[in-house]
Amino acid sequence: MRYRGDVRVAVPALIVLALLAMLVAGCPEEQTQGEDMVVVPPEDTGVYNEPGTDPGTTSDTEREAVAVVLVDGEIEMPDTLPAGPTTFEVVNNGQMLHNLEIEGQGIEVMLDRDLNPGETGTMEVDLQPGEYVAYCPVGDHRERGMEMALTVTEQAN
Structure with missing residues (x-):
């Protein structure tokens, strides 16, 4: 039983060392910006711009929809729009x-149906100037x- 005293000291010391090793292993290394960065190329969207065209401009078919809000006694929407195919996204608030x-x-x-409170609907109109x-x-x-009155202007080229 001579080694019993040494084992009593060695076991707690080993436990403390094991805990310290786990603590150090669990801490991530400090990284500087840019280290281990992976550059991912942009996803191909299939959209191709003709040479000489501005990718920031939209064609008739790519125009944003016109938001229309119906509230009791009022219609909220732009009072002037450009001519051409137009999508109206209507919400009954x-x-x-x-x-x-x-x-x-x-x-x-x-719209093809009346809207209950909170419902939305969409309609397409080919607006002519006037x-x-x-x-x-x-x-x-x-x-x-x-x-409300709505004025449709000639489309800018």
Whole structure:
């Protein structure tokens, strides 16, 4: 039993050393910026710009949709738009049933259904230059002020 005293000291010392080794191994090395960086090339989106074209410009088919917000007694949307194919993204933020109709220049188009509060709808219109009126055709909403004038201008080339 002569070695018993040495074992009592050696076991705790080994445990402390093992814990210190795990602690040091678990700490990441300090890295400087750029070290071990991997450069990933941009993903090919399949979009190709013709030589001489500005990739920041959009064509008729790439125009952003026009946001339209219907609230009780009001239509919130731009009052001037460029001519051409236009997508209207309509949301009913009111408390009542609403719809959107656009009339003018021989065009009369409305959403395919009325929108309940919180619902959205989309409609496509090929706008020609001229004056239009946008309104809610539900009940007496138009008569109560839910209409606005819309001017469509020649498209800039």
